[in-house]
Amino acid sequence: MYKYIIKRLALLLPVLIGVSFIVFTIMYFTPGDPAQIILGENATEEALANLREEMGLNDSFFVQYSRFIINAVQGDFGRSYQSNRVVFDEIFSRFPATLQLAGIGVLLSVLIGIPVGVISATKQYSFFDNTTMVFALIGVSMPNFWQGLMLIMLFSVWLGILPSGGYGDWTYFILPAITLGTSSAGSIARMTRSSMLEVIRQDYIRTARAKGVLEKNVVYKHALKNALIPIITVVGLQFGYLLGGAVLTETVFSWPGIGRLLVDSIKQKDTPMVQGLVVFIAVTFSIVNLCIDILYSYVDPRIKSQYK
Amino acid sequence: MQGITSELHTGRAKKRSLWLDIGIRVIKNKAAMVGFVILAVLILLALFADVIADYDTVVIQQDLANMNQGPSLEHILGTDEFGRDIFARIIHGGRISLAVGLVSVCFSLVVGGILGALAGYYGGRFDNIIMRCMDIFLAIPSILLAMAIVTALGSSLLNLMIAVGISNIPSYARIVRASVLTIKDQEFIEAARAIGGNDFRIIMRHILPNTLAPVIVQATLGVAGAILSTASLSFIGLGIQPPAPEWGAMLSNGRTYLRSAWHVATFPGIFIMVTILSLNLLGDGLRDALDPKLKQ
Numbered sequence: 001m002y003k004y005i006i007k008r009l010a011l012l013l014p015v016l017i018g019v020s021f022i023v024f025t026i027m028y029f030t031p032g033d034p035a036q037i038i039l040g041e042n043a044t045e046e047a048l049a050n051l052r053e054e055m056g057l058n059d060s061f062f063v064q065y066s067r068f069i070i071n072a073v074q075g076d077f078g079r080s081y082q083s084n085r086v087v088f089d090e091i092f093s094r095f096p097a098t099l100q101l102a103g104i105g106v107l108l109s110v111l112i113g114i115p116v117g118v119i120s121a122t123k124q125y126s127f128f129d130n131t132t133m134v135f136a137l138i139g140v141s142m143p144n145f146w147q148g149l150m151l152i153m154l155f156s157v158w159l160g161i162l163p164s165g166g167y168g169d170w171t172y173f174i175l176p177a178i179t180l181g182t183s184s185a186g187s188i189a190r191m192t193r194s195s196m197l198e199v200i201r202q203d204y205i206r207t208a209r210a211k212g213v214l215e216k217n218v219v220y221k222h223a224l225k226n227a228l229i230p231i232i233t234v235v236g237l238q239f240g241y242l243l244g245g246a247v248l249t250e251t252v253f254s255w256p257g258i259g260r261l262l263v264d265s266i267k268q269k270d271t272p273m274v275q276g277l278v279v280f281i282a283v284t285f286s287i288v289n290l291c292i293d294i295l296y297s298y299v300d301p302r303i304k305s306q307y308k
Numbered sequence: 309m310q311g312i313t314s315e316l317h318t319g320r321a322k323k324r325s326l327w328l329d330i331g332i333r334v335i336k337n338k339a340a341m342v343g344f345v346i347l348a349v350l351i352l353l354a355l356f357a358d359v360i361a362d363y364d365t366v367v368i369q370q371d372l373a374n375m376n377q378g379p380s381l382e383h384i385l386g387t388d389e390f391g392r393d394i395f396a397r398i399i400h401g402g403r404i405s406l407a408v409g410l411v412s413v414c415f416s417l418v419v420g421g422i423l424g425a426l427a428g429y430y431g432g433r434f435d436n437i438i439m440r441c442m443d444i445f446l447a448i449p450s451i452l453l454a455m456a457i458v459t460a461l462g463s464s465l466l467n468l469m470i471a472v473g474i475s476n477i478p479s480y481a482r483i484v485r486a487s488v489l490t491i492k493d494q495e496f497i498e499a500a501r502a503i504g505g506n507d508f509r510i511i512m513r514h515i516l517p518n519t520l521a522p523v524i525v526q527a528t529l530g531v532a533g534a535i536l537s538t539a540s541l542s543f544i545g546l547g548i549q550p551p552a553p554e555w556g557a558m559l560s561n562g563r564t565y566l567r568s569a570w571h572v573a574t575f576p577g578i579f580i581m582v583t584i585l586s587l588n589l590l591g592d593g594l595r596d597a598l599d600p601k602l603k604q
Contacts, residue, residue, distance in 0.1 A: 031460075143536055143556075145540065149563060149577070150573075152566060153573070157566050157567050247452065247544070262455075266456060266546075267545070281448070285449070
């Protein structure tokens with residue numbers, strides 16, 4: 001098992017080099033002069049030229065990329081053009097806000113999605129099933145940013161009971177968490193239902209019922225446990241996606257997380273910040289994926305034997 | 309001899325009836341048909357947008373005397389912050405959304421499909437190189453990749469299509485590769501090779517048609533995803549630039565007027581949702597029709 005984890009982490013390295021190459025290339029071709037961004041609109045031509053020389057912006061693409069990679073391997077992604085803070089200091093100061101929101105959002109979506117999916121599957125084509133699946137589909141189809149705006153309009157503007165944005169006590173978490181939670185809940189409920197439906201028709205479920213096992217135990221111990229793999233996959237993917245900064249939700253609610261930081265950095269051509277953020281997001285995403293794979297082996301011991 | 313011919317005939321008849329069967333199953337699926345009808349109405353509105361409302365005089369012409377008016381008989385969905393009719397802007401915006409959705413999905417489908425087919429068919433080192441490249445792209449959330457690309461290229465309709473298209477290539481490559489892998493070792497492929505079919509012919513005539521089912525489903529859902537990405541990019545100011553009507557941008561403008569004019573942000577969002585909902589319904593219906601064992 002440990003061997004497997006180490007192997008997976010080692011495989012991450014080439015992916016990260018590739019990711020950094022793609023991001024570097026894209027940012028290299030993005031219009032805008034970093035020297036101008038740092039020194040501002042009123043800088044003299046001479047000062048700009050000096051800074052460009054100092055930053056090595058006149059070097060060729062490959063020289064610049066090699067320098068970037070050599071520094072990055074040592075953990076140095078440079079400083080933000082905007083705030084002049086060390087890139088990873090800035091990211092780590094913003095990440096807790098994203099992590100909290102992602103955690104609460106996923107928790108909410110699991111608490112809604114899995115029970116709804118299980119009940120829908122056990123009562124297929126019932127009124128409950130039909131109604132909740134319509135809502136789940138609406139939840140999946142609703143753009144997050146629009147839902148966020150509608151919640152702000154209802155609870156902040158009209159009713160005036162919740163803050164419309166920003167970061168603070170628990171009341172600030174409610175609207176963004178509902179926004180993230182409901183759409184994820186939709187996909188989790190749909191996946192739970194279809195996975196349960198496949199399991200519930202298996203012979204061993206019929207055997208369990210025939211033996212007289214309580215329906216509650218049939219559903220939760222025999223069926224749900226075996227239907228968990230695809231559900232874990234969806235939950236994990238949603239969590240990974242939210243950790244990468246729910247860019248739009250964070251923008252709508254002025255949430256000080258890494259998603260909004262990334263949007264601002266891309267708009268301002270803050271290259272070091274964008275590089276650091278994308279690499280950071282790729283790492284978190286891959287680690288979440290690895291955790292899902294490890295979790296599989298606990299849910300289904302047969303999978304464990306494949307991890308060598 | 310006659311026996312063989314009639315067998316051939318029935319073979320053909322069976323092949324045709326497969327797609328006919330799928331069509332019938334989709335038509336019988338109420339949810340899929342609801343999705344199809346809604347989508348058809350949206351497409352018709354977009355196609356005849358010019359007939360319903362003139363672009364220059366209604367859609368982008370400002371009329372400040374009538375700004376932020378609520379829904380009325382004259383303006384059924386009200387007017388925006390520049391006094392422009394929201395319904396007219398929404399149906400013209402539908403052109404942009406549907407165009408970006410369709411073109412970008414075609415782009416990712418063609419590029420991803422070719423890469424996936426080659427990787428799956430040839431396997432070995434070739435497969436490894438292509439799929440590891442795809443893994444790199446998959447490690448970057450697609451909306452972030454699209455944001456970065458559109459910033460580099462500059463925001464225009466074409467660049468938006470390219471950005472959204474590129475960011476979705478890996479998912480098609482993976483789906484096509486997976487289907488190719490299950491098909492390429494089957495006997496009919498061996499037979500095609502035995503009668504002298506070359507690789508190109510085998511891939512185009514025998515393998516790709518058999519991978520269509522998952523690809524069609526993914527493409528339908530992919531159009532929904534692409535429309536959402538386009539709206540998202542415009543919402544954060546990286547997509548279509550004003551005064552062109554784009555759903556995400558209209559919504560973003562409406563943010564400022566949540567207190568005084570609720571309708572400005574509300575209606576474009578409803579149209580985005582309904583479009584995506586219709587594509588999801590249709591996509592689900594197609595999936596059920598193509599894989600009948602899912603729906604028992």
